[in-house]
Amino acid sequence: MTITQLNYVLAVAEYKNFTLAAEKSFVTQPTLSMQIQKLEEELDVQIFDRSKKPIQLTEVGQQIVTQAKNIVNESIRIKDIVDQQKGYIGGEFKIGIIPTVMPTLLPMFLTNFTNKYPKVNLIIEERPTEEIIKMLKSGQLDAAIAATPLNEDSIKEVVLYYEPFVAYVPENNPAYQKKEFSVEDLEANLSNILLLQDGHCFRNNVLNICKASSLPADNHFQVESGSFETMIKLVDEGLGMTLLPYLHTVDMSEKSTAKLRHFPEPRPSREVSLIYSKKELKIHIIEALRTTISGVIRGAIAFHNVEITSPVHKK
Structure with missing residues (x-):
């Protein structure tokens, strides 16, 4: 029995096809079989x-297959131990990022990280939180960036920053005349709030702020999009209001910025963390990521008086 054989078994178990498994394993199909x-x-x-x-x-x-995953992961960790001992920061590192964080955070740190650690081959995947948790547990990801707390015993969470929610309000909404936007204003607008579609933890964050399990169905229409840009355009047409993560608002035009309304302190916020399995040994790369991200984020977002909302759906 060899590690190579176990890797081939895992590939076939994942792709359910010998030809595709061989292709992904960079060997011929007869060799794998x-x-x-x-x-x-x-x-x-x-x-x-x-x-x-x-x-x-x-x-x-x-x-x-269950046991093979453990054996293969442990064999990989032997090399990790040696790399840490030598102070070597390099090799393949798979990281998942949730869709509502990817567009704003990734451009902020990726160039800095790749320049500082050119021997690390970052493989970045945009994934929803549920998939990320499964992939971390199965060893398909080394780490991820997601909204926390997730209350997963097997996953370690290292907080990177706190990001307040900001209301984006059309001119025809009474809340537009106010300087600040309250939870009461949010609850009053539940019938015409525009949210990300089901499956996005940001949607759960918003519903948890106002302690609602779902949206009321008393509006003429209900739009659930996977894109903040779509919701912003609908708000600009006066078709509802929405909440945005703070970093998504920093590069807005002056015209759009006029429609932003902040919550009073403590501001409802999400906690964004670097997460990884407690069994993970690539701590040297994880720490390199953490310090790089912390260094670039410090100048862009520094909110302390916040109230964290959970990304876990509360029924």
């Missing part, structure tokens, strides 16, 4: 049911 067959012969079991399309794991195969 032969190595898996040799492992099955050694163990005297069938790991895959090849009669089904797509290929399925057998009952014992599912148990083998």
Whole structure:
């Protein structure tokens, strides 16, 4: 039994196709198939049911894959230990970022990080929080940037910054005449608030601010978009109001800035953290990311009197 064979098994289990698994593993399909067959012969079991399309794991195969993930991850960590001992910061590092953070934060730190740590091969994926948690637990991601707290026992959270919510209000809304926007104003606008579609933790943040489990259905229409830009344009047409994360408002035009209304202190805010499995050993790269991001974010956002809202949906 070899680590290479276990990697091939994991690839087939993920892609459910020998040809695609071989392609992703950078070997020929006959080589991959032969190595898996040799492992099955050694163990005297069938790991895959090849009669089904797509290929399925057998009952014992599912148990083998679970253990194979642990073995492969631990083998990778041996190299991590050596790298840390040598002070080497390099190699492949997979990081997930939630969609509402990616457009604003990534451009702020990516150039600085790649210039300072050119030997690190960052693989960046935009993923929703639920997927990120699963991928961290399975070892498919080394770390992620997401809204916290997530209340996951197996995941470590290191806070990067606190980001207040800012109301974006059309001129035909009574709240436009006010200097500040309150939670009461938000609750009064629930029937015409524009939110990100279900599945975005930012949506849960907003609903949790006003302690609502869902939006009322007494409006002429209800729009749920995956894009802040879409919601901003709808607000500009006077079709509702929305909440935006603070960093999404810093580069707005003067005309758009006039429609922003801040909450009084303590401002409802989200906590954005660097998260990773408690079993993760690439701490030297994680710490390099943390210090780089903290260095660039410090000048852009420095709010302390805040009230953190949960990204976890409260029913």
